[in-house]
Amino acid sequence: MKPLLEKANEVIKTLTPVVLLVVILSLFVVDVESSLLIRFLIGSAMLLVGLSLFLLGIDLSMNPIGQYMSKEIATSKTLVKILLISFLLGFLITVAEPDLLILGSQIESASGGTLNGHFIVYVVSVGVGILIAFGIVRLLMEKIKFNTFMAIFYLLFFVLAFFVSEEFLAISFDASGATTGALTTPFILALTLGLAQVKGGQKSEENSFGLVGVMSAGPMLAIMGMAIITRQNHIQGTATSFVIDSGILQPIISTFKPTSIESLIALLPITALFFIFNFAKFKIEKKEIWKIVGGLFLTLSGLILFLSGVHAGFLDMGYAIGNEIASLDQRLLISIAFILGLIVVLMEPAVHVLGKQIEEVTGGTIPIKLIRISLSLGVGLAIALSMIRIIFPSVKLWYFLLPGFALAIILSFLSDPVFVGIAFDAGGVASGPMTATFVLAFAQGAATAIPTANVLVDGFGVIAMVAMAPVFSLMLLGTAFRKKKHKYPKPIEDTVPLPVEQIDEYTQHHILVAVVNRGFADEVVNQARLKGATGATILHGRGSNIIDPITIPFTSLELQPEKEIILLITLENISKKVATYLNSLSHLKDDAALKLYITPTETKIKSLL
Numbered sequence: 366m367k368p369l370l371e372k373a374n375e376v377i378k379t380l381t382p383v384v385l386l387v388v389i390l391s392l393f394v395v396d397v398e399s400s401l402l403i404r405f406l407i408g409s410a411m412l413l414v415g416l417s418l419f420l421l422g423i424d425l426s427m428n429p430i431g432q433y434m435s436k437e438i439a440t441s442k443t444l445v446k447i448l449l450i451s452f453l454l455g456f457l458i459t460v461a462e463p464d465l466l467i468l469g470s471q472i473e474s475a476s477g478g479t480l481n482g483h484f485i486v487y488v489v490s491v492g493v494g495i496l497i498a499f500g501i502v503r504l505l506m507e508k509i510k511f512n513t514f515m516a517i518f519y520l521l522f523f524v525l526a527f528f529v530s531e532e533f534l535a536i537s538f539d540a541s542g543a544t545t546g547a548l549t550t551p552f553i554l555a556l557t558l559g560l561a562q563v564k565g566g567q568k569s570e571e572n573s574f575g576l577v578g579v580m581s582a583g584p585m586l587a588i589m590g591m592a593i594i595t596r597q598n599h600i601q602g603t604a605t606s607f608v609i610d611s612g613i614l615q616p617i618i619s620t621f622k623p624t625s626i627e628s629l630i631a632l633l634p635i636t637a638l639f640f641i642f643n644f645a646k647f648k649i650e651k652k653e654i655w656k657i658v659g660g661l662f663l664t665l666s667g668l669i670l671f672l673s674g675v676h677a678g679f680l681d682m683g684y685a686i687g688n689e690i691a692s693l694d695q696r697l698l699i700s701i702a703f704i705l706g707l708i709v710v711l712m713e714p715a716v717h718v719l720g721k722q723i724e725e726v727t728g729g730t731i732p733i734k735l736i737r738i739s740l741s742l743g744v745g746l747a748i749a750l751s752m753i754r755i756i757f758p759s760v761k762l763w764y765f766l767l768p769g770f771a772l773a774i775i776l777s778f779l780s781d782p783v784f785v786g787i788a789f790d791a792g793g794v795a796s797g798p799m800t801a802t803f804v805l806a807f808a809q810g811a812a813t814a815i816p817t818a819n820v821l822v823d824g825f826g827v828i829a830m831v832a833m834a835p836v837f838s839l840m841l842l843g844t845a846f847r848k849k850k851h852k853y854p855k856p857i858e859d860t861v862p863l864p865v866e867q868i869d870e871y872t873q874h875h876i877l878v879a880v881v882n883r884g885f886a887d888e889v890v891n892q893a894r895l896k897g898a899t900g901a902t903i904l905h906g907r908g909s910n911i912i913d914p915i916t917i918p919f920t921s922l923e924l925q926p927e928k929e930i931i932l933l934i935t936l937e938n939i940s941k942k943v944a945t946y947l948n949s950l951s952h953l954k955d956d957a958a959l960k961l962y963i964t965p966t967e968t969k970i971k972s973l974l
Contacts, residue, residue, distance in 0.1 A: 372416075386704065400611065401678075406678075427552050434639065439560055459583075462549050465543045473485070512774070523771065533588060545581050574783070577793040616681070620677050624669055628672065683807040687807035703745045705804070713795060772837060788840050791839050795834070804831060805827055876963070877898070878932060881957040892950060893933050895946075901934070
């Protein structure tokens with residue numbers, strides 16, 4: 366019960382702002398029916414319970430499944446087997462993603478049946494499977510750096526973009542966002558983390574992120590390729606008019622059954638694949654199997670409640686607010702869109718999952734609050750720019766997408782390596798079910814109220830903007846965070862450590878504690894060994910009582926400098942020599958901000974500085 370309450374408390378903190386904003390707008394700015402407002406509040410309660418159950422279920426089921434499957438991939442001895450299992454996982458988890466199924470039906474409806482929705486789903490899923498396979502092979506072999514890997518594919522997208530129409534360009538990027546939904550993202554994150562842990566090595570932190578970003582690149586390649594191969598230039602047809610449901614309970618009841626079926630279908634393929642592998646290879650104990658089964662039940666229940674609340678309340682409310690505000694004042698529309706983007710992205714289930722993984726992998730060195738603030742600002746700006754597209758028909762989607770992704774790729778070579786994978790993952794998690802449904806309805810409502818807007822063209826592309834913004838904003842953040850790592854030649858040393866056999870077995874040991882800026886730990890360890898130090902443990906931390914922290918305006922978030930703490934075990938007769946030598950190295954004192962402490966025989970810690 367305690368874990369569930371913890372999840373609920375986390376959801377309440379992120380759900381409350383958007384509920385308050387919608388209530389204030391409904392009461393004082395726009396004119397909506399009281400029944401719709403009540404249904405929105407009921408939907409909010411369903412979101413609270415559903416998202417809490419979903420997040421707990423992910424911890425108990427999808428994370429273990431992803432890690433077991435990652436071990437099977439990482440221990441495979443043939444490249445063919447790795448590619449086959451990776452493709453199968455990517456295809457099965459995507460073909461049943463509820464967000465993608467919804468997008469497929471929207472494309473079919475908007476194209477007047479010219480494009481079959483199920484065909485689009487399968488094309489996108491094949492693209493995801495291929496990119497997942499390539500991404501996993503890259504991670505395991507590390508022949509290509511992640512930023513170079515992504516740059517190659519995005520360069521290909523930019524070239525293909527010149528050969529497809531604006532409609533297909535928007536659909537390809539929207540499909541990219543739709544594939545990274547409430548089901549696929551947690552599973553792929555767990556799969557990535559498992560692969561990084563099995564592989565190990567110095568880049569395990571960097572390798573723990575990025576596969577969600579790789580997955581979201583698959584639909585762009587697949588849709589653009591399909592448009593070129595089939596020689597389709599434009600989507601013909603008229604978008605179906607959006608109709609707000611009337612009543613309170615009936616819309617909720619009517620959406621519960623189809624949502625339950627979609628959620629069940631979404632979980633069945635990957636669940637079946639896991640149990641097949643468990644029967645053939647894993648042989649997991651019954652106690653753990655029942656724990657995973659219980660987690661799957663919680664995930665299914667939470668997903669049903671979550672999506673039902675979204676479809677029953679949030680979708681209609683988003684359309685009504687967008688339509689009313691666009692009719693009142695176009696400048697107000699842009700402002701409200703920005704505010705919505707700031708807070709709605711924090712309601713995404715996958716954002717919570719990604720944030721938790723960042724915290725676990727980096728040991729807290731990257732503040733989760735900072736990641737969420739960057740996501741909010743990026744998505745807020747993206748939705749505001751989408752409203753500008755709706756208001757001014759001359760402003761095209763590619764004016765934002767192509768330069769935005771191009772700059773993000775360039776920044777990936779300047780950013781801290783850990784942020785590169787996180788940024789591409791964030792682009793996927795930001796465009797999940799909460800953002801896609803509410804924001805898309807908001808945009809459609811606004812486009813309906815503005816005579817010069819084309820609902821078919823302007824409706825698609827909003828998800829793409831939401832998916833692009835976090836990639837760009839977090840790359841900027843990663844560039845700001847990057848620390849210069851200097852390489853210094855090893856000094857010529859004329860002394861040799863004392864042989865072990867000449868040391869008295871009763872000699873006391875000391876622990877030297879060295880604190881340096883991030884990136885200098887290995888240098889400290891290498892230099893200390895020249896004077897006789899042996900074992901060393903490196904810890905990661907943040908903060909300093911010397912350097913004043915940077916505080917982000919209008920927030921209480923402090924950006925403390927990242928630190929590395931080195932614990933060195935030394936003999937009593939050489940501890941001062943090691944410490945004195947380290948203090949004599951000017952580059953460690955100046956660039957690394959070295960601080961040294963020693964634990965003598967007394968319990969009090971004495972500083973050598």
